[in-house]
Amino acid sequence: MSRDQIKTKVIDIIAEMVGVDHPPAGERISEETTLDDLGFDSMDVCEIEMSLLDEFGVDFNMDGREWQTVGSIITAVDSWMNCYSDC
16 A cells, blocks of 8 residues: 555545545645644544554554654555555
């Protein structure tokens, strides 16, 4: 899966959480968007982790506490997917 495909899916997950339609969400939610900008708290981060597990089979085991931006989530998923396909 390409980084662009991962980006689209991650933004879709986040857009659904904040109640924004995509692709207009792509105009409001970018890789630079912080989780604070979206008003997310630790419970929202847990929900993102569960959604990533459902969508990609990725289990971050609470690594999401380190995520600051949408881009950091995309990078984490992309790295996991690349490791999984190469390992």
